[in-house]
Amino acid sequence: MALxxxxxxxAGVGGFVEIAPLFNIDETVxxxxxxxxYTPLEQAGRDIYIREGCYxxxxxxxRSLRDEVxxxxxxxxxxxxxxxxxxxxxSKRTGPDLARQGGKYSDDWQARHLINPRALVxxxxxxxxxxxxxxxxxxxxxxxxxxxxxxxxxxxxxxxIENAAIDTAAQADxxxxxxxxxxxxxxxxxxxxxxxGTADQVTEMxxxxxxxxxxxxxxxxxxxxxxxxx
Amino acid sequence: xxxNLTREDRGAALLITxxxxxxxxxxxxxxxxxxxxxHGLVVIGFCAGLFFLVARNLNAPEPxxxxxxxxxxxPTRVGVLLSLGWGVxxxxxxxxxxxxLAWPDLRFDAAWSSFGRLRPIHTSGVIFGFGGxxxxxxxxxxxxxTSRARMPGQIAPWFVLLGFNLFCLIAASGYLxxxxxxxxxxxxxxYADIWLVVVWVAYFSLYIRTLAxxxxxxxxxxxxxxxxxxxxxxVLHIVNNLAxxxxxxxxxxxxxxxGVQDAMTQWWYGHNAVAFFLTxxxxxxxxxFLPKRxxxxxxxxxxxxxxxxxxxxxxxxxxxxxxxxxALPLWVQTLGVTFSIMLLVPSWASAGNALMTLNGxxxxxxxxATLRFMLVAVIFYGLSTFEGSFMSLRPVNSLSHxxxxxxxxxxxxxMGWVAMISFGSIYALTPLLWGRETMYSWKAVEWxxxxxxxxxxxxxxxxxxxxxxxxxxxxxxxxxGTLRYTFxxxxxxxxxxxxxxxxxxLLFVIGAMIALWNVVMTIRRVPAQVTERDHPTRSExxxxxxxxxxxx
Numbered sequence: 001m002a003l004x005x006x007x008x009x010x011a012g013v014g015g016f017v018e019i020a021p022l023f024n025i026d027e028t029v030x031x032x033x034x035x036x037x038y039t040p041l042e043q044a045g046r047d048i049y050i051r052e053g054c055y056x057x058x059x060x061x062x063r064s065l066r067d068e069v070x071x072x073x074x075x076x077x078x079x080x081x082x083x084x085x086x087x088x089x090x091s092k093r094t095g096p097d098l099a100r101q102g103g104k105y106s107d108d109w110q111a112r113h114l115i116n117p118r119a120l121v122x123x124x125x126x127x128x129x130x131x132x133x134x135x136x137x138x139x140x141x142x143x144x145x146x147x148x149x150x151x152x153x154x155x156x157x158x159x160x161i162e163n164a165a166i167d168t169a170a171q172a173d174x175x176x177x178x179x180x181x182x183x184x185x186x187x188x189x190x191x192x193x194x195x196x197g198t199a200d201q202v203t204e205m206x207x208x209x210x211x212x213x214x215x216x217x218x219x220x221x222x223x224x225x226x227x228x229x230x
Numbered sequence: 231x232x233x234n235l236t237r238e239d240r241g242a243a244l245l246i247t248x249x250x251x252x253x254x255x256x257x258x259x260x261x262x263x264x265x266x267x268x269h270g271l272v273v274i275g276f277c278a279g280l281f282f283l284v285a286r287n288l289n290a291p292e293p294x295x296x297x298x299x300x301x302x303x304x305p306t307r308v309g310v311l312l313s314l315g316w317g318v319x320x321x322x323x324x325x326x327x328x329x330x331l332a333w334p335d336l337r338f339d340a341a342w343s344s345f346g347r348l349r350p351i352h353t354s355g356v357i358f359g360f361g362g363x364x365x366x367x368x369x370x371x372x373x374x375x376t377s378r379a380r381m382p383g384q385i386a387p388w389f390v391l392l393g394f395n396l397f398c399l400i401a402a403s404g405y406l407x408x409x410x411x412x413x414x415x416x417x418x419x420x421y422a423d424i425w426l427v428v429v430w431v432a433y434f435s436l437y438i439r440t441l442a443x444x445x446x447x448x449x450x451x452x453x454x455x456x457x458x459x460x461x462x463x464x465v466l467h468i469v470n471n472l473a474x475x476x477x478x479x480x481x482x483x484x485x486x487x488x489g490v491q492d493a494m495t496q497w498w499y500g501h502n503a504v505a506f507f508l509t510x511x512x513x514x515x516x517x518x519f520l521p522k523r524x525x526x527x528x529x530x531x532x533x534x535x536x537x538x539x540x541x542x543x544x545x546x547x548x549x550x551x552x553x554x555x556x557a558l559p560l561w562v563q564t565l566g567v568t569f570s571i572m573l574l575v576p577s578w579a580s581a582g583n584a585l586m587t588l589n590g591x592x593x594x595x596x597x598x599a600t601l602r603f604m605l606v607a608v609i610f611y612g613l614s615t616f617e618g619s620f621m622s623l624r625p626v627n628s629l630s631h632x633x634x635x636x637x638x639x640x641x642x643x644x645m646g647w648v649a650m651i652s653f654g655s656i657y658a659l660t661p662l663l664w665g666r667e668t669m670y671s672w673k674a675v676e677w678x679x680x681x682x683x684x685x686x687x688x689x690x691x692x693x694x695x696x697x698x699x700x701x702x703x704x705x706x707x708x709x710x711g712t713l714r715y716t717f718x719x720x721x722x723x724x725x726x727x728x729x730x731x732x733x734x735x736l737l738f739v740i741g742a743m744i745a746l747w748n749v750v751m752t753i754r755r756v757p758a759q760v761t762e763r764d765h766p767t768r769s770e771x772x773x774x775x776x777x778x779x780x781x782x
Contacts, residue, residue, distance in 0.1 A: 001438070003454065004461055007542055011462045011506075014546035014569070015469075015498050018562050022491045028559055029490060047482070051408035053346030063555035065628055067705040070713055078557035081489035086413050089493050091552060093632040093700075094331065096717045118334070123722045125334040127344035141476065148476040148484050 032079040035219040037154060038211075039186045040142040040164040041171040041202070045211025047145070048204055049088065052129070059090030060099040060215065073100035074222035083154045083218075095126060100216035107195045110209045132204040133196055139168035160185055172206040173199040189217075231304050232287035234297065235384055242385045243284045250277030257421075260479035265407050269400055269421070269481070276396050300765050301374045305387040307663050309367025310656055312395055313360055314746040317649075320355025321739035327352055328732035332725060342406040350405045350417045356644065357415065357507065359398045364652040365511040366391055366433070369456045371659060372518045373437060376453060377444030380766050386436045393429035397422055409481045413496055415503050416470050420483040423471040430464050445768040451534045455514030458542050462506040470499035490557055497549040505545035508643065509611075512651050513541075513580060519655040520584055520604045524594060529586035533579055540576025544569050551622035554631065563624075570622035577615035584608040599672070599679040603654030606683060610646025614639060629705070634724070635697025638690050645686040645738055653682065653745055660749050667759045670751035674744050681741035688734030696727035 022028050038046060049055075062068050064075040076099050081087045090097075105113075112119065115133060117126040142164035150156045160167075167185065170178035174192045176199075182192055191213055196205035216222075235243065250273060257270025329336050330345050337343040370387055374380060381387055401418040404410065410417040418426075437460060441449055472486040487495050521528050528534055550558060550566030585608055588595060595601050617639050621630050630636060657675055661668055669675055703723060706714040 003449065004438070004457060007454075007458045007461050008465070010539060010543045011458070011465070011502075011546045013543070015465075018547060018550060018565060019491070019494055019498060022494055022559070022562070025559070050412040051410065052341075052344060053349060053405075053410060053412060055412050055414075056346055056349050059632055061556050063628070063631075065555055065705075067707075067713060071704070071717070076557050078490040081493075081557070083488060085488045085492070086411060086485035086496070087487075087489050087492040088412060089553075089556065091414060091632070092636065095721075097632075121718055123718050125331050125721060127330075127334065127337070127346065129341075129344070131341050141480075141482075144476050145482070145484075148474050151474045152484050152486050153488065 028078060029082050030077050030079040030221060030225075032077075032082075032219040032221040034221070035079060035082070036187050036189075037083060037156060037160075038214065038218075039171055039182065039190060040139070040146060040160075040168040041137075041207050041210045042214050043145065043149070043211075044137055044139065044142060044168060044204075045207035045209070046084075046088075048132070048208045049211060050086075055088045055090045057090075057092060057094035057126070059093050059097045060087075061089035062097055062099050068097070069226075072097045073216065074226040077222050077225075079221055080216070080219060083149075085149060085152050085154070095124075098212070098215055102213045102215040102217040107193060107209050107213065108197060110212055111196050111205055114205065114208065129208075132208055135204045137168065137202045137204050137207050139165045139202055142168050157185075168207075169202050171210065172196075172202045175199065231308075232284055233290045234293050234302075234304055235284075236292055239384045240284055240288055243388070244281060244288075246385070246389065247277040247281040247284070250274075251281065261481075264479075265404075265409055265481050266421075266479060268407065269404065269409075272400060272403055273396070276399060280392065298380060300380070301371075302381045302384060302387065303371070303663055305391045306367045306370045306659075309363050309370065309391050310660065310663065310749065311746075312391070313363035313367060313652070314656070314742065314749060316355055316359025316363055316398065317652075317742045318739065318746055320352055320357075320359050321735065321742050323348060323352040323355055325732055325735045325739055328728065328735050332728040332732055341408065347405050347408060347410075350410060351402050353415060354398065354401050354405070354417065356649075357503070358394075358401065361508060361512075361648055361652065362394060362398070363391075364656065365456070365459065365507075365515070366394060368515050368518070368655055368659065369437070369511075371663070372450075372452050372514065373440045373456070374766070375764075376446065376450035376518070377441055378446050378767050379440060379443040381436065382439045382443060386432055386439075390429055390433045390436060393425070393432070397426045397429060400425070404481070411471075411473070411483065411485065413470065413485065413499075415500055416467070416496070419481050420471070420473050420475050421481075423467065423473075427464070427468060430460065430467070434460050434464065445766065450518075451528075451531065451538065452514040452518040454535075454538050455510045455517065458538070459506050459511035459514065462502065462510070462542075462546075466499045466502050466506070470495055490559075493553055493556070494550060494558060494562065497552040498546070499549070501549035501552060502546055504643070505541070505548075508648050509545070510541065512648055515655045516580075516584060516604065516607070516651055519651075519658050520601075520608075521587055523598070523601050523604065523654070523658045524588055524591040526587050526589075526591050529583050529589070533583045537576040537579040537583070540579065541573070544573040544576060548573060548622065551627065552631075554622075554624055554627045567622050567624065570619050574615060574619040577619075578612060581608050581612035581615070584611075599675040600654050600657040600669075602679055603650050603657065603682075606679075607647050607650035607654060610642055610650065610686070614643040614647060617642065629701040630697060633697040633700040633704075634693045634727070635701065638693025638697055641693065642686070642690045645682070645689060649738075649742075650682065650686075653678065653742075656745065656749065660752055661756070662764065664753050664756075665758050665760065666752055666756040668752075668756065670748055670756050674748045678741040678744045678748070681737045681744070685734045685737030685741065688737065689731055690734075692727045692730035692734060696724050696731075699723050699727075 062072045062076045114129045117124040146156045146161045146164045171182045195209040254270045254273030258267045261267040400422045473483040475483040547569035550562045551570050703715045703720040708714040
């Protein structure tokens with residue numbers, strides 16, 4: 001038993017010293033006043049990204065190295081993933097980093113690329129995700145998901161949680177009456193579009209594309225604080 | 231096997247599997263129509279299968295009390311077979327996902343067959359299925375032998391072994407369905423994680439209770455390593471998997487941590503899964519089977535203890551070297567790098583100690599492929615721990631991180647060290663466990679050895695080359711000061727290496743299949759031989775002829 005305590009003690013020190021202060025030192029995560037939350041549709045897309053294991057090939061963490069900044073954009077700040085449960089920084093780039101993917105390509109390009117990557121990039125080794133365009137999104141579970149996220153620290157308001165299912169559909173249907181509420185609840189800069197090209201039904205493709213299009217767009221802090229590379 | 235259980239044991243087995251079925255039924259009821267219910271069915275199927283296995287033999291004759299004068303090896307035997315079975319599945323899955331990167335259309339037109347869903351079946355299959363079962367099986371063997379005592383009960387070891395395999399089954403089937411936390415090497419969702427904690431508590435309790443019954447004043451160092459593996463993995467597993475489920479009737483949960491804190495917690499877990507699962511436990515295996523097989527005492531027992539505390543203390547700090555140049559505060563990165571360098575000392579002390587143990591037994595290494603597996607494992611352990619420290623240096627890491635070099639490094643450890651020491655130990659253990667004189671075919675062991683070694687070398691060299699190529703292409707500048715290569719050009723440059731990697735992996739899995747075949751044939755075809763000197767004892771003599779019954 002003494003041996004067991006010795007092992008726990010010896011192995012406990014390092015983890016405690018390295019992890020505990022990260023929750024207490026203020027400078028660990030920068031202040032980003034304009035940081036906005038994921039909309040329910042974007043969060044649903046993030047959950048699909050998690051479900052499909054995209055992190056195995058795509059990082060979301062641009063390191064502070066010249067070539068990475070020039071290839072992908074300003075290096076990633078801690079604030080940018082402060083609402084990411086879990087973080088998806090990744091450890092491998094079989095495909096490119098996606099931390100600043102938002103706005104780089106059109107919705108149409110993203111959707112067609114997910115349906116068949118090799119139709120757009122012949123040398124790509126990415127799997128095809130055509131089924132996303134045919135799978136209706138489970139928006140009914142979004143209030144429960146946002147409520148769970150609030151429990152772990154994401155500051156969703158009661159209204160955002162209550163209307164999560166409606167907002168999910170409305171964000172992918174710009175002509176709907178409820179679309180205005182999405183702007184009201186998540187900000188004027190929210191992307192409200194038919195992400196998969198059709199507004200008739202919210203699909204998993206809508207959600208994933210909405211998520212990809214917001215990557216790196218939640219706050220403007222990185223471009224404010226970093227000088228553009230020459 | 232069931233005949234070796236007492237009536238009381240059989241009753242307990244029926245009760246536990248009934249409770250399991252009830253839990254499964256509850257999962258189906260609350261999660262009806264969803265994936266949670268599918269996993270409920272998996273639990274019901276698993277428990278029902280075991281229930282009927284026991285129930286069918288409920289009235290078989292009971293074992294006599296003479297069983298108490300021997301070691302309890304049935305769970306070890308099943309563990310060895312499960313380990314090899316998972317090994318073949320996990321490695322074959324590895325070859326498939328490797329092939330997908332060379333030929334991305336080599337799959338079915340279905341969501342479950344994408345790289346992202348199959349890859350964790352490979353990693354969990356080999357780490358937990360193959361490695362975990364090998365660790366549990368060998369630990370059951372070693373804790374009894376080095377304590378010269380029988381395990382306290384007959385149900386606990388089955389609960390641990392089969393409970394762990396239920397966890398593996400839920401994990402692997404979940405990945406196909408898209409049930410994952412996307413936390414590397416900690417993918418299983420909340421309910422599987424809770425179940426693993428239950429199993430792990432039983433494992434620790436079994437280990438401690440066996441050691442408490444020992445007829446030997448000293449606890450042999452191999453047990454220290456296994457204990458560190460069990461204890462620290464429990465801490466890592468619980469903390470890293472803290473999460474809030476969306477619903478207790480569903481699979482999805484959200485990690486308690488976010489962003490930079492989550493990243494640090496994840497790699498604190500991730501790297502120490504390497505440390506305490508893939509190193510500490512397997513060093514326990516090494517410290518028992520290498521001296522046994524070589525018939526040489528450990529070169530320096532004191533050094534083995536020193537390096538034990540070195541590894542236990544230093545390893546836990548190094549996880550942050552996975553996050554260099556990221557948004558993690560610099561002071562944590564620096565601590566990680568510093569300890570990564572220091573870690574080389576206890577790591578090489580262990581490797582050196584093992585090599586020096588072989589002094590005077592080199593002729594055996596030449597003739598005995600089983601011992602050669604262990605030697606190669608030690609060499610790869612030394613190489614990959616050096617490589618690990620090297621890759622944690624900031625300038626090296628800036629090149630190697632995110633590339634295939636990391637994959638090569640992991641596989642030199644996983645194939646070269648973990649798998650080789652496991653195969654060596656399994657070949658040493660199998661004849662003893664089933665009371666056979668030798669393995670069925672020594673030629674097959676030789677074939678396996680050379681297939682495994684060449685497969686590893688081909689794999690690792692392919693990944694070193696592809697990793698360096700990627701890393702250099704990503705940072706090469708053209709004369710005008712712009713980046714020379716697009717990302718897709720680096721993907722195209724990988725094609726040949728990815729084919730070579732899949733080929734190396736194929737050789738390796740063929741070797742594992744040969745091992746499984748050889749073990750099965752040893753059980754079925756090699757005549758039994760009574761092992762007279764393998765039983766619990768309380769005597770001061772080294773190996774007395776008379777077994778001693780444990781005090782009940």
